[in-house]
Amino acid sequence: MKTSELKEHEYNPYYRAYIEALGEVDLMKTLRKQIKNYPQFLASIPEDKLNYQYAEGKWTVAEVLLHVLDSERVFQYRALRFARKDQTPLPGFDQDLYVPQSGAGNRGLDSIIEEYKAIRQSTITLYESFEEDILKRKGVASNSNMSVAALGFIICGHQRHHRNILRERYLQD
Template structure:
């Protein structure tokens, strides 16, 4: 399933900015696998002295940004699981800044975060591989908007690209 197969009714328009970053002709599983390799290589290339750098007061560090990507992937994978299984319970949103504050991301090593990222991504890949095509089409409700299981997967991919782009332009220049 490619993101061009998605119908705009499957996700909140807010997520279009993320989804549009995914190559239009790539399959969801391939996007997750390719994203893993790109992400691991990218973060490993960042010099240690930059890990706790923030480009402005109140902005996240690179370590915090990576942990945010991990947290968000977990949340969207959980949403996809519930939706793919036909759960119609409306799923609440989450406040990303509230997740970062107690995380102690800056006390961790890049390698420990990358190991966590790798395991979370591999889990997501297995999860999405386990869904039938029919299950991927299921639509539930998250953050007061429609969300399909497959849209959740593409949001994971695009969200990761989005944060990589921010790091490249605002943290590494």
């Protein structure tokens, strides 16, 4: 499935920027491309930058990285529920509650990279199991309709968004 096949009613407008940031891409190719490229990007981050904040009250580099991991897990869980036709509305999750509980300050880059690879491989395996009709299934999360396909693209776009923020605001010399 390609981004252009998504309809606007398949996701909350809040996520539009994540999807648009991807351009015209194939979902499975993007998931697979990112599992190769993102660990290389992570490995290029100096270990001494993990606890860096670019401004008071902003997340550290490690907190941003773990937020990306937590979010992928949440979006993946939503996709599984909707794929299985579970119509129970799912609540949102408060990223500002999750981040302080992540233990980011105690994590090294190698462990973050390994966790990312495991989570992304799980996402790929899950999405490989979905037939085309399953990608179109919808459910409600955070009071908005979401399709299984949209959640996959949001996972990819959310990662790209935060990689860009890390490059622009955290990793500038």
